[in-house]
Structures are given as C-alpha cells and as structure tokens.
Amino acid sequence: MNFAVLSNWTILASTVFLTIATFTAAAILIADGPLLKARQISRLFIYFATGLLTVGLVSRGIAAGRAPWGNMYEYAIAGALSVLVVYILILRFNDLSSLSVFALMPVVLALGLAQTVLYVDAGPLVPALKSGWLVIHVSAAIIAGGGFTVGFTLTSTQLAVGWKPESKFAKKMPSVEKLDVLAYRVSAWAFAVWTFAVLAGAIWAESAWGRFWGWDPKETWALITWIFYAAYLHARVTVGWRGGKAAILSSIGYVSYIFNFFGVNIFFVGLHSYGGL
Amino acid sequence: MSNNIFELSAKELTRWLWRQLTSMRTAIMLLLLLVVVSIPGSVLPQRNVDPAAVRAWIEGSPALGEWLFRLGFFNVFSAPWFAAVYILLLVSLVGCILPRSWMHYQEIRSEPPSAPTSFARLAEHQEFKINSDFDSLATSIKNAKQLKSWRIKVDPENKWIAAEKGFARETGNLIFHLALVGLILAVGIGVLFSYRGQILVKEGTSVSTVPTQFNSLTLGTALQVNDLPASTVKLEEFEAKFERGSIQTGSPRSFKATVQVGSADALTTQIIEVNKPLKLDGSKWYLVGHGYAPRVEVRDRAGNIVFTDSVVFLPVDGNFTSEGAIKIPNGDSGLGFVAIFLPTASVSQMSGPRSLFPDIDDPRLFLSAFSGDLGLDDGIPRSVFSLDTENLKPLGIKDLAPGETWELPDGKGTIKFLSIERFVTFDVAKSPGGIYAMIFAFLGLLGLIGGLYIRRRRVWIREMSQGDFEIAALSRYDQPGLDRDVNLFLALCSNTEKEQQK
Ligand code: HEM
Numbered sequence: 001m002n003f004a005v006l007s008n009w010t011i012l013a014s015t016v017f018l019t020i021a022t023f024t025a026a027a028i029l030i031a032d033g034p035l036l037k038a039r040q041i042s043r044l045f046i047y048f049a050t051g052l053l054t055v056g057l058v059s060r061g062i063a064a065g066r067a068p069w070g071n072m073y074e075y076a077i078a079g080a081l082s083v084l085v086v087y088i089l090i091l092r093f094n095d096l097s098s099l100s101v102f103a104l105m106p107v108v109l110a111l112g113l114a115q116t117v118l119y120v121d122a123g124p125l126v127p128a129l130k131s132g133w134l135v136i137h138v139s140a141a142i143i144a145g146g147g148f149t150v151g152f153t154l155t156s157t158q159l160a161v162g163w164k165p166e167s168k169f170a171k172k173m174p175s176v177e178k179l180d181v182l183a184y185r186v187s188a189w190a191f192a193v194w195t196f197a198v199l200a201g202a203i204w205a206e207s208a209w210g211r212f213w214g215w216d217p218k219e220t221w222a223l224i225t226w227i228f229y230a231a232y233l234h235a236r237v238t239v240g241w242r243g244g245k246a247a248i249l250s251s252i253g254y255v256s257y258i259f260n261f262f263g264v265n266i267f268f269v270g271l272h273s274y275g276g277l
Numbered sequence: 278m279s280n281n282i283f284e285l286s287a288k289e290l291t292r293w294l295w296r297q298l299t300s301m302r303t304a305i306m307l308l309l310l311l312v313v314v315s316i317p318g319s320v321l322p323q324r325n326v327d328p329a330a331v332r333a334w335i336e337g338s339p340a341l342g343e344w345l346f347r348l349g350f351f352n353v354f355s356a357p358w359f360a361a362v363y364i365l366l367l368v369s370l371v372g373c374i375l376p377r378s379w380m381h382y383q384e385i386r387s388e389p390p391s392a393p394t395s396f397a398r399l400a401e402h403q404e405f406k407i408n409s410d411f412d413s414l415a416t417s418i419k420n421a422k423q424l425k426s427w428r429i430k431v432d433p434e435n436k437w438i439a440a441e442k443g444f445a446r447e448t449g450n451l452i453f454h455l456a457l458v459g460l461i462l463a464v465g466i467g468v469l470f471s472y473r474g475q476i477l478v479k480e481g482t483s484v485s486t487v488p489t490q491f492n493s494l495t496l497g498t499a500l501q502v503n504d505l506p507a508s509t510v511k512l513e514e515f516e517a518k519f520e521r522g523s524i525q526t527g528s529p530r531s532f533k534a535t536v537q538v539g540s541a542d543a544l545t546t547q548i549i550e551v552n553k554p555l556k557l558d559g560s561k562w563y564l565v566g567h568g569y570a571p572r573v574e575v576r577d578r579a580g581n582i583v584f585t586d587s588v589v590f591l592p593v594d595g596n597f598t599s600e601g602a603i604k605i606p607n608g609d610s611g612l613g614f615v616a617i618f619l620p621t622a623s624v625s626q627m628s629g630p631r632s633l634f635p636d637i638d639d640p641r642l643f644l645s646a647f648s649g650d651l652g653l654d655d656g657i658p659r660s661v662f663s664l665d666t667e668n669l670k671p672l673g674i675k676d677l678a679p680g681e682t683w684e685l686p687d688g689k690g691t692i693k694f695l696s697i698e699r700f701v702t703f704d705v706a707k708s709p710g711g712i713y714a715m716i717f718a719f720l721g722l723l724g725l726i727g728g729l730y731i732r733r734r735r736v737w738i739r740e741m742s743q744g745d746f747e748i749a750a751l752s753r754y755d756q757p758g759l760d761r762d763v764n765l766f767l768a769l770c771s772n773t774e775k776e777q778q779k
Contacts, residue, residue: 120524120525121524121525122524123528124520126529127530127531127532127550130551131552188729189729195721199715199719199722202715203715206711207552207553207554208551208563209563209565209704210473210554210704210706211708211711212711212714212715213464214325215318215323215353220315220316221319223315224312224316227309227312230308231305231309234301234305235305237301238301238302249305264319
C-alpha cells in the first residue's frame with residue numbers, strides 16, 4: 001500500500017468532514033432552538049474526522065519511516081489532531097457544543113494551511129533531528145499546544161462573554177465562571193506538559209549542541225510562552241487580577257506560543273530553523 | 278502603620294518595601310518584565326550566537342547600533358539590566374516561598390480547624406439522619422480504613438468531626454518554587470565553570486585543545502586557559518550523505534566523522550555524529566559543521582614550489598558554494614587569490630558561480646589572482662577567508678577542475694588544483710552545572726504536577742440533635758470532586774448505622 005497517498009487522502013477527507021462539522025456548529029450557534037439532532041451530528045462528524053486524521057498521521061509516519069513530526073506540515077497536522085483530541089476529552093464531561101465552532105475553526109485553518117502552503121512530501125530527516133528526544137520533545141510540545149489552543153478558545157469566549165454579558169451571544173454560552181474554570185484547568189494541564197517539553201528540549205540540546213540552554217530564538221520564545229502562562233496561573237490567585245486580566249495574560253501566552261511556531265521558523269535564523277519551507 | 282509611605286520610619290519603609298517585593302502582584306509584574314527584557318535577545322543578533330551578524334547589523338546602522346551595543350542589546354542575556362530583573366524575581370521568590378514553607382510546616386503539624394458555625398454557607402452541604410449516636414460515629418470514622426490518609430479531629434463537647442486532606446498540594450507547590458531557585462542557582466554557578474570553544478580540523482590532520490587552535494573560546498569566569506584538559510583529536514575521515522532523490526534534494530542525511538584519540542601508544546578510533554558527541558577528558562566534542570578545503574600547489578616562475586596546502590573555504594549556502602582566499606606572501610612579490618569553490622558547479626549570468634548540490638559531483642575552483650603586498654605583516658588581524666584587494670594588482674581569472682594547472686599572467690608562476698579535502702568544525706564544551714539543573718528541573722516538574730492536581734479539602738460533620746447530622750465540605754481553590762468526598766463520608770456514616778443495628 002502507498003502510505004504517503006493514503007495519508008494525503010485521509011487528511012483531506014478529515015478536513016472536509018471538519019469543515020462540515022464547523023458549519024453545523026455555526027448553525028447551532030445562530031439558530032434559535034436547542035437543535036439536539038444537529039449537535040449530535042456535529043459531534044459525530046468531529047469523532048469521525050478525528051479518526052481519519054489519526055489514520056492520516058500514522059500512515060504519514062509509516063511512509064516517512066519515522067515519527068511524523070519533522071517539518072512544519074507535519075507539526076500542523078499533528079497539532080490539529082492534538083487540539084481535536086483535547087477538545088473531545090473535554091466534550092465528554094462538559095456540554096460545549098455551543099462553542100464548538102470556535103474550537104474547530106483553528107483546526108480547519110491549520111489543516112487548510114498545512115495542505116496548501118506548508119505541504120512537503122514525506123521524506124527522511126536531516127541529521128540534527130535524528131534523535132530519540134525528537135519524539136519526546138516535539139510530541140510533548142504538540143500535546144501542550146492542543147491544550148493551549150483549546151484553553152485559548154475557552155479564554156477568548158470567556159472574554160467575549162464577560163465583555164457583553166447581556167448580549168444574545170453571551171446567553172448561549174456557558175457562564176463566565178464555568179469558562180474560566182475550564183480554561184484554567186486545560187491551560188494549567190498544558191502548562192505542565194509544556195514545562196516537560198521545554199525540559200526535554202534542554203536535554204536534547206545538550207546532546208546535540210553541548211549546552212542545555214543557549215538563548216536561541218526558539219528557546220527564548222518557549223521561555224516567554226512559559227512565563228506568560230506562569231504569570232496567568234499567579235494572576236488567577238491574585239485579588240485584582242483574576243478573571244479578565246488573567247485571561248488576557250493567558251491569551252498573550254497563546255499568541256507567543258503560535259509566534260514561536262510560525263514566526264520563529266520563518267523570521268529568525270537559529271539552530272531550530274528546520275521548518276522545511 | 279501610616280497610610281502615607283512618606284511618613285514611614287526607615288524600618289517601616291523597609292518592611293513595606295519587602296512586603297511589596299514579595300507580593301504576588303510584584304511577582305507577576307516581574308515575570309512580565311522578564312519577558313520584555315528577553316524579547317530584544319531574540320530579535321537582535323546576539324554576540325554569543327552569531328558575532329558576524331552583530332557586526333553586520335552595526336555596520337548597517339552604525340549610529341543606533343553603536344548605542345545598542347553599549348547598552349548590551351547584542352548580549353542581552355549577560356546584560357546587567359537583564360540580571361537585575363531576574364535577581365529581583367529570585368529575591369521575590371525566596372522572600373515569598375521561605376515564609377510560606379515555614380507556615381506550611383506548622384500547618385502540617387497542627388490539627389484540622391474547628392467546624393464553622395454555619396455549614397449552610399459552604400460549597401457542599403447536606404443534612405442527614407442516621408440511627409447512631411455521635412460517639413460511635415466518631416470512633417468508626419476515626420478508625421475507618423478508607424480515611425487513612427485523612428487527618429481527623431473530633432470535638433466530643435461541641436459534637437463535630439473535622440477531616441482534612443491534601444497537604445501535598447502546597448508541598449508540591451513549594452517544592453516547585455524551591456526547585457526553581459535551585460535550577461537558577463545551578464545554572465548560574467555552572468556558567469562560572471563551563472567552557473565552550475570551536476575548533477576546526479582538516480581530514481588527515483590533528484588538533485589539540487590549546488588556545489591558539491580554537492577559532493573561538495569562551496571560558497567561565499572561574500576558569501583559566503590552562504584549566505582546559507589537553508586533548509588531541511585526529512580526523513581520519515569525514516563522510517557526508519545528502520538526499521539524491523527528487524524530494525528535498527540536497528538536504529543533509531547523515532554526517533559521520535571518524536577520529537583517532539589518545540596518545541601515540543594507545544590510539545583508539547571513535548565515531549562522532551550529530552546528536553552523538555564524543556566524550557573526551559571531561560569535555561564533549563560535538564560535530565557542528567563541515568566544509569571543503571581545496572588543496573593547491575603554487576610554483577614561482579623558476580618552478581620552485583612556494584606553497585602547497587589545503588585551504589579552508591567557508592560555505593555560504595546550503596549547496597556549499599564556498600568562499601576562500603589563498604595567500605602566498607613569499608611568492609613573487611606577493612601573490613593572492615580570491616576564490617570560490619563549487620562542489621557541483623554551475624555558472625549563470627544572473628547569479629555567477631553557484632553550487633547545485635552539496636556533494637562533490639562536478640568540482641570547480643574559481644580563482645581571481647592578484648599580486649602585490651598582501652599586508653600580512655602589518656599586525657592588523659585579517660580574516661583568513663577574504664583578501665583585501667584594494668592595493669593589489671589584478672592578474673586575471675580562471676576556473677580549474679582538479680588536476681588542472683593555471684599558468685599565471687605576467688610570468689608570475691603557476692597554480693595547480695590538486696585535490697579536495699574536507700574539514701569539520703567541532704564544538705568542544707563542558708557545562709558542569711547542567712546535570713544539577715536538570716535534577717532540580719524534574720523535581721520542580723513533579724512538584725508542579727502535585728501542586729496542580731492534588732486536591733486540598735476539608736470535611737466537617739456535626740450532630741445537630743440526636744440522630745440529626747449535617748455534613749459540609751470545602752476545597753481550597755474551588756477544585757471539583759468535593760461531592761465524591763461528601764459521598765465517601767455519607768457511605769461511612771450509613772455503614773456505622775448498619776453495624777450498630779446488628
Ligand atoms: C520565577 C518566578 C515564578 C514562577 C516561574 C512561578 C511559577 C508558578 C507556577 C507555575 C504556579 C502554578 C501552580 C498553581 O497554579 O497552583 C505557581 C503558583 C504559586 N506561586 Fe509562583 N512562581 C514564581 C514566583 C513566585 C513568587 C515570587 C511568589 C510569591 C509572591 C509565588 C507564589 C506562588 C503561590 C502562592 C502559588 C500558589 C498559587 C495557588 O495558590 O494555587 N510565585 N507559581
């Protein structure tokens with residue numbers, strides 16, 4: 001079987017199903033009734049698309065003969081999968097169908113970008129990336145990214161609801177308090193995973209370049225992201241900062257995470273510029 | 278204390294400042310400030326990462342560059358203002374964490390707090406009836422196996438039971454913060470004792486870790502040049518493989534340096550690869566770069582050999598278009614060549630000579646010859662990769678394949694392109710604090726997980742009147758799962774009732 005082709009087709013199919021799920025979710029948000037059937041359908045589409053995307057990523061790995069996260073195309077695909085998995089796990093315990101559209105949009109965007117702009121054929125890695133730590137460090141970073149992204153969706157909804165609590169939109173969303181707690185839980189979890197990712201990266205850097213930490217742009221921005229989320233966690237327990245202000249801190253943290261992914265690969269020269277663009 | 282800080286005594290002022298510094302609000306501000314001061318370090322080129330880029334930046338805008346240089350913007354992470362922020366953060370952290378650790382220690386040793394007067398105000402509250410008196414309920418709760426990890430206090434007079442669990446949360450949080458201090462100290466002290474240098478070796482030759490052989494060398498403040506271990510490494514062979522398929526053509530696929538180390542009577546052969554450094558005399562040798570060193574032979578007009586050596590060329594792109602200079606001061610009145618080496622040659626009108634592939638498929642050496650005083654004796658340091666041609670007389674240009682000879686114009690002799698050798702650059706480094714830093718880091722991670730996921734909660738049960746009880750629970754930080762705790766206690770209560778009825 002040609003796994004490279006299988007991978008491309010399943011990822012495309014997954015994108016199509018997710019796009020449908022996104023429109024369904026948007027319809028749920030705009031329509032007036034509870035639309036229980038539509039919610040169920042939208043959810044089924046999400047599960048199905050997640051399954052397809054998993055197949056796509058695994059077959060990409062088989063085609064390339066290595067862990068399928070070695071260039072920006074693969075990071076985007078794996079990142080999208082990570083967001084979906086985190087979101088599905090949260091959906092199991094909380095009814096968030098009304099904000100599914102916001103959780104799905106970044107995923108569709110990432111998949112779309114991946115397949116158009118970032119695409120490269122499956123191939124082996126450059127020597128610098130051949131290390132067991134690649135699997136550990138990058139997968140931790142991607143898993144954390146899934147958490148950060150879902151956290152950011154919840155946080156921005158929280159900010160929107162808090163901004164105009166009387167609006168029609170706000171009434172359809174979970175309460176600010178509930179969004180705040182959920183966003184905190186998923187972001188704090190992602191923060192712990194991110195901490196691990198940064199540490200694993202430091203160990204890898206030691207074995208590849210002879211130093212744990214060298215203030216390479218990628219490293220610096222990883223630390224900046226970490227600091228913003230640490231500030232967020234502190235703000236949540238500080239009078240005068242909890243609520244909106246803390247939410248803004250975690251949002252900026254998210255922006256710096258994304259910047260590290262796209263901006264640093266594209267704008268800066270450093271040891272980490274393996275984007276494959 | 279007065280409200281106006283201008284009316285405080287020195288002692289009060291100190292205390293006020295200390296309290297401000299160790300407040301959570303200040304910690305947040307300092308964390309954000311740390312971000313602000315880090316950003317220039319990732320946006321501007323840094324001297325320790327890429328000194329050439331710093332030079333280029335300053336040449337590009339000298340007025341601004343000069344100032345930024347003086348203010349330390351090209352060496353942000355060693356700048357005093359950067360240190361000021363993280364030292365303040367460290368002080369704030371210690372000042373916050375030590376008192377908390379002491380409080381936490383006392384809290385662990387003290388008993389669970391008394392029941393609040395009103396249970397109804399607490400998050401989880403229920404009333405229930407059971408057929409049991411208070412004392413036997415208290416005894417069975419105290420002895421319950423399921424409650425082993427709970428701390429329990431009974432007040433027989435006021436008829437309440439208090440139970441508490443989850444101290445490890447705060448313990449974890451404190452371990453996290455203390456480990457952070459340990460991490461920063463380990464890194465800071467490690468830097469004093471670490472060194473890092475770059476060294477270049479051509480195939481078939483040896484290098485030793487003496488200062489003159491390093492291209493660059495950074496020593497920790499606590500080290501001297503002769504603290505470096507004396508090692509000698511001979512590069513036997515360097516092998517590079519590049520992608521030849523149609524996807525990502527020319528991408529590196531594997532690099533392998535075969536070296537010999539040790540003294541003459543006990544030589545061992547070792548392999549160094551990317552991600553697989555060589556450990557030697559307490560340092561590690563990392564394979565960080567490679568390139569080509571064309572070997573040439575230059576003869577004067579009489580046919581005597583005046584120069585024969587391989588010359589290191591600097592790769593300037595991913596396909597190893599390489600630039601170099603060949604300098605023969607003792608040739609006929611001084612002879613110099615500005616040269617470009619292409620492992621796989623192509624020449625286009627647009628971009629001049631460019632290599633198409635990083636490996637040696639169709640090698641060419643492009644030479645521009647100059648004669649005159651090369652100025653090598655005037656004491657001004659000059660790059661070995663370039664030749665200042667301003668005061669030299671151009672002789673002509675020529676490209677050579679290996680084995681070819683160029684008869685220089687004006688009877689200046691000949692140059693022959695003999696062969697191509699490879700060179701490798703190694704980073705030789707030791708960072709002794711690293712392992713301690715990592716231990717602290719992982720300790721901190723464990724602490725963080727404990728601090729985030731262990732639930733700290735209290736449960737109280739009170740007898741309101743004979744057979745009528747109420748239960749309430751409270752969790753710090755409003756964590757979920759309190760209902761499970763309440764249900765656990767309710768189940769135990771009804772067990773007690775059943776036991777008694779037997
Ligand atoms: C280098 C600076 C610091 C970093 C990176 C840092 C990091 C963290 C992190 C990640 C948490 C999350 C734990 C949680 O959410 O429960 C936390 C909690 C906490 N930090 Fe820090 N911290 C720093 C400095 C400080 C300082 C200076 C203080 C004292 C003012 C402080 C006091 C606390 C407290 C009290 C908590 C517990 C929050 C809670 O009650 O849940 N931290 N810190």
